Amino acid sequence: MGDNLLDKIYLDDVLAKLSVLGPYHAVSFAWLTLALLFETMCYSSFMFIAEEVRYSYEQNTTTAWCNSPMPCSQWIYEDPNSFVAEFQLACQEWKRTLVGTAHAAGYMLGIFFVGSLSDRFGRRNIAIVTGLTAAVFGLTKSFVSYYWIYIAIEFFEGAIADPYSPLYMLILEMVATGSRATFTSMSNAGLVLGGMSLALIKWLVPYWRTYTRVIYAPMVFYIFLIILVDESPRWLLTKGKKNTVVMNIENAAKLNKIEIKENLSTLSYEKETSSNFMAVIAKTFKSKSLLKRFFVCIIWWNTCTFVDHGLLINSVLLKGNRYVNYGVISFVRLPSALVSAILLNNYKRKGPLMLSFVACTVLCISHSFINQNQAWFGIAIYMASKLTSGMFFNITYIFTSELFPTYTRNSMHALCACLGRIGNIIATQMPLLAAYWSGLPVVIYGATSLVAALVTTLVPDTADVSLPDTVRQAEAIDSCKKGRTASF
Template sequence: MASTEIEFEDIIEKFKLFSPYHLKLVVLLAFVSFIDAWHRANYIMVVEDVNYWCKYECNESQFLKVIRNETNLDRCLKYSITDNCAFDDLKERSIETCHDWTYEKPDSFMGEFKLGCQDWKRTLVGTVHSMGLLIGLLIIGPLSDKYGRKAIFILCGIMGGIVGLGKSITAWYWIYVALEFVQVLIGTPFSAAFTLGIEMVPKRNRLRFLGLVSSFFGVGDITLALLAWSVPYWRNLLRVLYAPSFIFLIYIFAMDESIRWLLIKGRKEEAINIIQKAAKVNKIHISNEDLHRMKSEKTSKNTGLLDLLKITMKSRKLLLRTLMCVLMWMTSSFSVYTLLINSVNLAGNKYLNYGAVACASSMAVLSGGFLMENLKRRVPLITGMGMTGLIFIIQSLVPKEYSLLAAVLFFIGKYFSALAFLFIYLYTSELFPTYTRNTMHAFCSSVGRIGSILAPQTPLLTQYWSGIPSMLVGSLSLITAIAIFLVPDTSEDPLPDTVEEAEAIGHKKNNISTSRVTIISSCC
């Protein structure tokens, strides 16, 4: 009689999240989150807005004080001054366009690249950053599905550090913009690392694992604010932020490949070796018979992005999920980056404001796991999106004189926005089969990055009405909350390996649960 195949999920159920092997995995991936937060958001601090004025040949302090503080002249225009700094008849003088400026911080990004009256160049850095992230995820996802999660995220981490250090030494604005694009195009390690981590833990530990690893995004953002405050010169700040990337060289020896990926690629012996090593570290026993009965498949080595998309989207259910995932990612990425970017424009110290917003994100991550364990997946996701929408619509209507109330609503809204973003990360990874999981996760998140491409431009809209960014975040979040009702809940299902299993998600009695063979679980 032929032996019944055992699913990898049944093997991995014997491992506890805080066992030595998986605790090491959490620490290694938490560092990836920490560094990735620095790499993805440093442009907010580096490309800061600073005050500047038209430069006059006359340097008399009293004259400059009148020009700056006692006239309503646009800072891109100047009075034509030809005599000895007389300012009693300024209104009778002709006005001309500025070609040179005096900066409050001459060694700032704007000052060194002379971006006076070219605010679009300052915000363009963030937009180009998000464009690079969009395209990069489309490349990194398929590469990690083809060549492995480990190799790709290590390579991305190291390359991101090299290019990032290059940004710190360039003397030309357009070279900096190009390097910003390349850095996120090839230097974003978290997507592949996240997928590796999710595939290495059992369903019952997935939420805690995600919460632990993702919480270090908030820690990374908090330390980014502190470092930007402590290291005010932007070139030195970039060197501090990118130099730790070379620690990823250690991961070549310290990190294992995703066992689930090895099995889906037919590399069963390698997968068995990793399981045996993990079992030895954790001092648990798994029989060789069970290991060799593990299900293993062999997929085509030449399957490309378009082929994987075709395989997945032939299913109407998965096509609908893909569209909904793109919408969720677009709204969430727009909200996250719009709120981070505009947090430095709130009343008060911009570094403390940014740190407070990061704290709100960390609180969301720490509470998110509990909510999803008790309220499944869809309910907390809809709640997070819906509350984000309501709070920011209200916040946009708060009068300017109530700045404290506006700030409190901003931080509360950021908490719910971060909750939704956390849920989307996990939700996307559970909706698709193993052999296209990282490709579809990357596809949804990359196309959704259209939102983060638009987010850096929102500060320019505040000159028309200061509430526009918050109103946009609120409206999009409410629309998305309603749309989420079209996709199933995934909390009761193990990760699917095939399209058929993915289509069965959300049904109480599906083929996955009835076909699984359960082995000893009393030790879990």
């Protein structure tokens, strides 16, 4: 335990005085939004690097099919400078799609690894390391000429070079309880701008090698985060670095031109007694309350990745330019984030999450029965479904983070996200079910969302409680109705 003084003060009270509308948080948010923009472009870049390209092949003057036993003397590609053409992937579609699979597999395995490092060494520090590593991997693979080396780099990039998880935790932990929903929802601006920028750059820079360099070079910016953004004050306190927190708060108050009258030397904090990381994880799982939350979160995350990604890959109703379509789908994240923020600020956590799950259920099932002659109506319902899936993805991110203690928050969040990627993998196979009935995939998405809505009743609402630092504080949320956690 930290200070035992009667007049001790709490971090949440101090952070509340530093309004998110003030210069300190506004400037920090601007830099973090830019970091998220660059991260989003890198994370999704494989979609346009290894995009589908039409081709044919000939032997003399006779065109043959891919399964022809006759040798082929020349491949004819619609775009001879494409990734598919340069790596000679004609009639090997599985090799083209393996690029995305390798990235997703690496991300699934690495997200927990990055999260645990973030809990141990700091949110900002690991974000910087992974961001710079992404720049190295990205620029390196833009020069690779051997396919399997490229695949290996794609895998390791996903595994150890994605800074999103520590960035999200940094955003979550730098504001007071009452501002968490708004601040984290606002962070979607970086994801939206990143997705739209990704499509625009590919449109303007069609050659995949040059495009890759343009996408990854800005990640060098991450090195400047060490002087542009402070480390998470909550993480610093759990590591006993109160002096650093006090200094950062005093600098923030000076920037905001406000006076902190409280004696910051009495700032209360609680350190985890175990220094062994695995022991802390084991302690988390020994708690029946936290273990139940963990299983609920696994259902949430698999639903989020399964439904949201499934709706993305099944968006065949959207016709026209692929880059415009991707930009539109990326933009949908913005209204979903805004609606999520409004609901979270007014109706806590459980209500909005259950509402978005149920709304997605209704919309998905309705979409499967829409007459195909009503194309415009079908598109509207489809986009509304994508809107609701974005909403429950946003809420799941923040809700999961609030259910676990600071010591293992990023690790537990990352573990849930990692195991939740199983839904992402299954979603890639869902179009096969359309052969039996075109509406079957979206009906399954709707049914899955309904299950997720029902299990949400098993966890406590976290909207009005401070982020727990220890297992004991996290367990106390079950009995805390409003204000600080019971152990505070």
